[in-house]
Amino acid sequence: MKIAISAETEQGEPRVAATPDTVKRYAGLGAKVAVEKGAGVKSGVLDADYSAAGAEVGSGVVNDADIVLKVRRPTKSELGRYKPGALVISIMDPYGNDAALADMAAAKVNAFAMEFMPRITRAQVMDVLSSQANLAGYRAVVDGAAEYGRALPMMMTAAGTVPAARIFIMGVGVAGLQAIATARRMGAVVTATDVRPATKEQVESLGAKFLAVEDEEFKNAQTAGGYAKEMSKEYQAKQAALTAEHIKKQDIVITTALIPGRPAPKLVTKEMVASMKPGSVIIDLAVERGGNVEGAEPGKIADVNGVKIVGHLNVPGRLAATASALYAKNLFAFVETMFDKEKKFAPNYEDELIKATLLTKDGAVVHPNFKKG
Numbered sequence: 001m002k003i004a005i006s007a008e009t010e011q012g013e014p015r016v017a018a019t020p021d022t023v024k025r026y027a028g029l030g031a032k033v034a035v036e037k038g039a040g041v042k043s044g045v046l047d048a049d050y051s052a053a054g055a056e057v058g059s060g061v062v063n064d065a066d067i068v069l070k071v072r073r074p075t076k077s078e079l080g081r082y083k084p085g086a087l088v089i090s091i092m093d094p095y096g097n098d099a100a101l102a103d104m105a106a107a108k109v110n111a112f113a114m115e116f117m118p119r120i121t122r123a124q125v126m127d128v129l130s131s132q133a134n135l136a137g138y139r140a141v142v143d144g145a146a147e148y149g150r151a152l153p154m155m156m157t158a159a160g161t162v163p164a165a166r167i168f169i170m171g172v173g174v175a176g177l178q179a180i181a182t183a184r185r186m187g188a189v190v191t192a193t194d195v196r197p198a199t200k201e202q203v204e205s206l207g208a209k210f211l212a213v214e215d216e217e218f219k220n221a222q223t224a225g226g227y228a229k230e231m232s233k234e235y236q237a238k239q240a241a242l243t244a245e246h247i248k249k250q251d252i253v254i255t256t257a258l259i260p261g262r263p264a265p266k267l268v269t270k271e272m273v274a275s276m277k278p279g280s281v282i283i284d285l286a287v288e289r290g291g292n293v294e295g296a297e298p299g300k301i302a303d304v305n306g307v308k309i310v311g312h313l314n315v316p317g318r319l320a321a322t323a324s325a326l327y328a329k330n331l332f333a334f335v336e337t338m339f340d341k342e343k344k345f346a347p348n349y350e351d352e353l354i355k356a357t358l359l360t361k362d363g364a365v366v367h368p369n370f371k372k373g
Contacts, residue, residue, distance in 0.1 A: 001029075001030065001031045001032065001066050001067075001345045002031065002032045002033075002034060002064060002065045002066050002067070003026050003031045003032070003033050003034070003065065003066065003067045003068075003069065003335070004033075004034045004035070004036070004061045004062040004065030004067070004068050004069070005017050005018040005023075005033070005034070005035040005036060005039055005050075005055075005061075005069050006036055006039065006062050006068055006069065006070045006074070006078070007036040007037070007038055007039035008039070008070065008071050008072055009072075009075060009078060010072045010075075012299075012313060012314055012317070013071060013072055013314060013317060014042030014043055014317050014320035015042075015043055015071045015316070015317050015320050015323050015324045015327060016039050016040040016042075016043045016045060016071065016324045016328070017039075017069035017070050017071050017090070017324075017327065017328060017331055018033075018035065018039075018040075018050075018069060018328045018331070018332075019040070019045060019324060019325050019328045020045065020049045020050060020052065020053035020055075021053075021325075021328070022328040022329065022331070022332045023035070023050055023053040023054060023055045024053050024054060025332050025336075026332065026335070027053075027054050029335075029336065029339050029343050030339075030343040031067075031345075032056070033054065033055040033056070034055060034056040034057070034058070034061035034062075034065065035047070035050040035055045035056070035057050035061065036057075036058075036059065036061055036062065037057055037058055037059055040324070042320055043320040043321050043323075043324040044320070044321045045321075045324070060081070062078075062081055062082060063081050063082075063083070064083060065082070065083070065086055066086060066087065066345070067086065067087045067088075067089065067335065068082055068086055068087070068088045068089070068109075069089055069090070069331055069335075070088065070089070070090035071090060071091060071324075071327065072090060072091060072093075073090055073091070073092045073093055073094075073097070073100055073104075074088060074090070074104070076100075076103045079103055079104060079106075079107035079109065080107070082107060082109050084107070084108035084109070085108065085109070085110065086109050086110070087109070087110045087112065087338075087347070088104070088109045088110065088111045088112070089111075089112040089114060089331060089334065089335070090112075090113075090114065091113070091114050091115050091128060092111060092112075092113035092114075092115070092116075092359060093113075093115070094113060094359060094367075094369075094370060095260075095261045098370070101359060101360065101365050101370055102365070104359065104360045105360040105363055105364055105365050106363070108362065108363045109360065110358065110360065110361045111358070111359040111360040112334075112354075112357045112358055112359065113357050113359050113367075114126070114128040114330065114331070114334065114357065115128055115129050116356050116357045116367075117129075117334070117353065117356065117357055118352060118353065118356045120352075122353075123353055125329070125330065125333040126330050126331075126333045126334045126353070127330065128327060128330045129174070130174045131323075131326040131327060131329075131330055132316040132323060132326070132327065133173060133174040133175040133178075133256075133316075134174050134175065134178045134326075135178075135315075135316045135319050135322060135323050135326070136175045136178075136256075136285055136315040136316050137174065137175035137176060137177065137178030137179040137182065137254075137256065137285075138178050138179070138182045138319075139315050139316070139318050139319055140175070140179050140254045140256070140283045140285055140315065141167070141179050141182040141183045141186065141252075141254065142182070143283055143310055143312060143315075143318075144167070144252040144254060144281050144283045144310070145186065145252075147281045147301070147308050147310060148165065148251060148252055148279070148280075148281045149279055150162070150165060150251070150279070151165070152164065152165045152167075152183070152186045152187050152188045153165075153186060153187020153188070154187060164187055164188055164189045165187075165188045165189070165251040165252060166188065166189045166190075166191070166249060166250045166251045166252070167179075167183040167188040167189070167190050167191075167250070167251065167252045167253075167254065168190075168191050168192070168193075168211075168246065168247065168250040168252070168253045168254070169183070169190065169191070169192040169193075169208070169254050169256070170192070170193055170194075170243070170253065170254065170255040170256065170257060170267050170268070170292065171193075171194055171255060171256035171257035171258070171267075171285075171286075171292075172192050172193070172194035172196070172199040172202060172203055172256075173194075173256060173258075175256040175285055176192060176194065176199075176254075176256045177202060177203075177206065179254050179256065180192055180203060180206045180208045181206050183208075183252075184206060184207050184208065188252070190206075190207070190208035190209070191208060191209045191210070191211050191246065191250075192208050192209075192210060192211065193210070193211045193212050193239075193243065194212065195212070195218065195231050195235075195239070197214070197218055197219050200212070211242065211243070211246055212239065212242075213235065213238045213239050213242055215235070215238070217231065217232060217234075217235045218235070230259055230262070230265070236265075240267075240269070243267070243268075243272070244269075244271070244272050244275065247268065247272045247275060247276060248275045248276065250276065250280065251277070251279075251280055251281070252280065252281045252282075252283070253268065253276075253280070253281070253282045253283070254282075254283045254285065255267050255268060255282070255283070255284050255285060255286060255292035255293055256285045256286065256292075257286060257292050258286050258289055261369075263289055263290040264286035264287075264289040264290045264291055264292050265292065266291075266292060266293075266294060267292040267293070268282060268292060268293040268294065269294050270294040270295055270304075273293070273294065273295055273304050273305075273307055273309065274304070274305060274307075276307045277306075277307075278305065278306025278307065279306060279307075280306075280307045280308070281307070281308045281310065282296075282307065282308065282309045282310065283310045283312075284296040284309060284310065284311050285315060287311040287312070287313065288313055288314075291311065293309055295309050296309045296311045297309070297311050298311050298313055299311060299312070299313045334353065334357075337351065337353060338354075349361075
């Protein structure tokens with residue numbers, strides 16, 4: 001059994017799918033581990049670190065691997081190097097990428113999307129969306145503070161009092177909650193909003209104030225899986241009016257709203273941006289999905305009449321070493337379930353974790369969300 005760690009080929013992706021710690025754990029399962037040369041350098045892991053942990057380091061190590069671990073979905077040229085039947089496990093981003101799914105099926109690999117891991121107790125340690133979003137929320141506040149030309153906490157000095165910055169978090173999932181906690185620790189006055197009623201208590205428990213139109217639709221605005229539902233046009237209009245008035249007074253706004261499989265909802269209009277004070281900052285964490293903010297530009301910091309709209313891509317990758325360490329543990333926890341008590345590789349394709357994440361198998365797209373016909 002050979003497990004290979006692929007170097008990422010996508011520009012701007014510094015993360016890696018294994019650390020020396022997880023290499024040792026795979027070896028403990030009886031697997032031979034190989035790492036592509038230079039795979040961990042951008043995450044602060046040298047080839048020598050992998051070698052010391054017992055991995056083979058070199059080029060072409062994925063060619064005969066039984067399992068290939070990646071951060072990003074493999075390209076067509078990468079797939080040409082994998083043997084048929086290999087398990088390829090990564091963040092696949094399959095929505096709207098039918099051609100890439102077809103390529104994986106044609107390559108006859110068994111492709112697994114880590115972001116489809118079900119939100120059940122036994123899978124918490126495998127939840128890549130949470131591990132990476134947590135870091136994105138933290139980094140959003142750090143980036144916001146860096147772009148904001150003033151201090152965040154209230155300071156009482158001999159020369160006068162510096163008022164605390166006002167930070168507004170839009171979307172209270174994992175990223176939003178971490179942003180609230182981080183902004184509070186840095187001394188800001190924090191408010192937050194979300195369409196899911198269960199988040200109100202979470203927001204208030206972190207010392208922030210909750211802002212929402214709390215009508216009947218709001219009370220039923222959450223799926224059984226804990227995700228936000230898409231709201232009616234009427235509700236969106238009421239919430240937008242409340243938000244527009246609130247945003248005028250904010251120094252930093254962080255938007256985190258995403259709906260799986262859909263473009264990011266527009267939360268901040270150009271009129272709202274225009275109402276903000278010069279020197280204010282907006283961080284759009286959903287910019288890779290079309291953005292929550294009108295005027296946000298992927299990979300750029302836009303300046304709109306003195307208001308900065310920050311559209312950094314791959315925000316977890318801006319903390320590459322930490323993001324890689326957490327992602328690597330998510331992967332190991334999943335792969336470990338495919339070994340039996342005698343450390344024999346025996347994936348159970350009836351296991352709910354495998355059924356939820358398996359995209360392609362035996363030359364076909366098998367996931368119910370993407371199967372044709």
